[in-house]
Amino acid sequence: MQFLVNVLRQDGVDNALISLLQTVGVACKEINFRLHQGALAGVLGSTEDENVQGEVQKKLDVISNDLLKDLLLQSGLVKALASEEEDDIVVGDIDGQFLIAFDPLDGSSNIDINAMVGTIFSIYRANDSLVVDESSFLQPGSLQVAAGYVVYGPATLLVLTTGNGVKMFTLDQTLGEYLLTVKKVNIDPDTQEFAINMSNQRHWAKPMQDYIDDLLKGSEGPRGKNFNMRWVAAMVADVHRILCRGGLFSYPWDRRAPEKPGKLRLMYEANPMAMLIEQAGGRASTGTQRILDIQPEQIHQRVAVVLGAANEVGAVEQYYSHQR
Numbered sequence: 001m002q003f004l005v006n007v008l009r010q011d012g013v014d015n016a017l018i019s020l021l022q023t024v025g026v027a028c029k030e031i032n033f034r035l036h037q038g039a040l041a042g043v044l045g046s047t048e049d050e051n052v053q054g055e056v057q058k059k060l061d062v063i064s065n066d067l068l069k070d071l072l073l074q075s076g077l078v079k080a081l082a083s084e085e086e087d088d089i090v091v092g093d094i095d096g097q098f099l100i101a102f103d104p105l106d107g108s109s110n111i112d113i114n115a116m117v118g119t120i121f122s123i124y125r126a127n128d129s130l131v132v133d134e135s136s137f138l139q140p141g142s143l144q145v146a147a148g149y150v151v152y153g154p155a156t157l158l159v160l161t162t163g164n165g166v167k168m169f170t171l172d173q174t175l176g177e178y179l180l181t182v183k184k185v186n187i188d189p190d191t192q193e194f195a196i197n198m199s200n201q202r203h204w205a206k207p208m209q210d211y212i213d214d215l216l217k218g219s220e221g222p223r224g225k226n227f228n229m230r231w232v233a234a235m236v237a238d239v240h241r242i243l244c245r246g247g248l249f250s251y252p253w254d255r256r257a258p259e260k261p262g263k264l265r266l267m268y269e270a271n272p273m274a275m276l277i278e279q280a281g282g283r284a285s286t287g288t289q290r291i292l293d294i295q296p297e298q299i300h301q302r303v304a305v306v307l308g309a310a311n312e313v314g315a316v317e318q319y320y321s322h323q324r
């Protein structure tokens with residue numbers, strides 16, 4: 001069994017990035033511990049506060065955010081960080097080599113039912129400028145140097161890319177180490193499984209309604225095959241399933257909040273997942289554009305997401321292109 005640090009060295013990852021990834025790994029081990037203590041640690045339930053997105057914060061959203069933030073700032077490796085749970089960027093060490101954006105706890109409504117949640121992160125190299133502000137983060141996802149997530153499920157896994165494919169590491173809870181368990185993830189270009197919140201169907205744009213209608217017609221419809229559906233309601237878990245056994249995931253634009261492009265956040269949900277999916281041979285799109293090509297305008301911006309099996313993402317894009 002190979003330890004995380006050895007695998008990264010073999011891949012030629014530089015020492016500073018290895019240290020940063022180890023720091024993220026340590027914070028996630030602590031989050032994992034708190035999650036597993038559950039009600040015993042008094043960490044379940046909500047706070048009295050809302051985050052910048054107007055969502056009620058769970059206690060574990062705040063605890064996870066603080067654990068990551070404190071360890072990353074102490075590391076001296078981070079010039080600034082951005083988080084779902086922080087209104088503004090947090091400035092770190094001016095000599096720090098990296099910018100990191102994260103969703104400290106994704107799918108946090110699943111905590112109440114003891115279901116899968118995760119931590120998602122996206123890493124960029126910082127430039128030498130003495131000024132760091134929100135604009136420093138506004139780089140397309142194609143410039144990420146590393147991206148990944150830790151999923152807290154029956155086992156806790158770190159799923160990571162540094163631009164050389166996707167690897168999965170399982171946390172050995174007795175050793176306290178992440179051990180390599182999947183060397184190279186590959187997503188089949190075809191699939192018969194999709195993940196979308198069907199309760200929003202009537203609010204979607206016509207191309208997405210038509211696409212899903214055709215999937216539901218199964219072998220008698222235009223697609224000529226039956227499709228299965230899954231929805232964990234935590235992007236991290238739905239994307240993890242796609243990396244394990246293929247499929248398509250979407251959280252599309254809908255007309256309940258027409259001014260927002262979607263529900264998911266570009267910088268710390270869509271971009272890191274898009275890098276992982278592409279590195280595993282899949283595709284990640286808004287329906288009309290590659291996610292990794294989007295020029296961000298602000299750190300908390302939202303985006304429509306269609307990702308997974310390459311041919312199926314292509315099929316969704318066809319429905320959107322026929323609309324225009």
Ligand SMILES: O=P(O)(O)OC[C@H]1O[C@](O)(COP(=O)(O)O)[C@@H](O)[C@@H]1O
Binds near residue numbers: 055105197236
């Ligand atoms: O409540 P819905 O519509 O099922 O939305 C679920 C989606 O919202 C999210 O939970 C948003 O993430 P947060 O829990 O980090 O706010 C995604 O992980 C998930 O895909």
Ligand SMILES: [Mg+2]
Binds near residue numbers: 103105106107235269
């Ligand atoms: Mg999230």
Ligand SMILES: [Mg+2]
Binds near residue numbers: 105
């Ligand atoms: Mg979150």
